[in-house]
């Protein structure tokens with residue numbers, strides 16, 4: 001597995017704004033979507049192209065290239081992953097959406113699944129899993145396990161912020177999965193929150209804090 005920590009100035013600027021404790025729900029939501037979009041640009045670098053001939057403005061043929069297959073499914077992990085969905089689908093408008101519902105039991109820190117609905121032909125698609133936070137890694141590993149059980153062979157992960165502990169666990173469980181993130185942060189605190197992190201991303205996106 002490789003971890004891509006994206007140092008693009010726009011990503012780093014917007015991440016800095018996201019970390020501010022006094023940010024409004026509206027601004028947090030907007031910035032989360034914008035960073036998600038920028039990370040999607042990076043995560044889709046490896047998509048395959050094919051040659052495609054078109055007729056140009058003067059009727060002459062032009063050799064162009066287009067995405068080959070376009071087979072992608074975006075997988076938001078509920079709830080907080082929904083805060084990234086629009087940013088991601090702005091760049092991948094034809095992608096199918098597969099949804100995984102999980103919450104983290106705040107005492108055991110274990111993921112508790114409560115919903116899933118996958119694209120029918122998920123075996124043929126690149127799955128891009130989105131969640132703002134990769135903390136212990138439990139929620140992400142549970143999601144990648146579900147995708148793998150359903151025959152998904154190619155998976156990428158986009159998270160706004162990741163903890164080293166979570167990255168190490170995902171790497172062990174799913175060594176072929178690449179992770180794209182705006183930051184690998186310092187550590188987890190005693191409650192399993194990422195430091196410096198963003199706080200509770202789901203609460204911030206939904207305004208339930």
Ligand SMILES: O=P(O)(O)OC[C@H]1O[C@H](OP(=O)(O)OP(=O)(O)O)[C@H](O)[C@@H]1O
Pocket residue numbers: 077078079080081102103104105109111131132133134135136137138139140166192200201202203
């Ligand atoms: O890496 P982990 O230790 O599993 O923690 C990360 C998970 O915790 C948060 O979700 P939460 O459980 O708060 O659910 P929510 O999105 O409904 O708020 C976050 O959005 C991740 O899904």
Ligand SMILES: O=c1cc[nH]c(=O)[nH]1
Pocket residue numbers: 133135192193194195197198199200201202
């Ligand atoms: O830092 C964290 C860890 C888990 N979930 C969050 O929303 N934030």
Ligand SMILES: [Mg+2]
Pocket residue numbers: 080200201202203
């Ligand atoms: Mg939450």
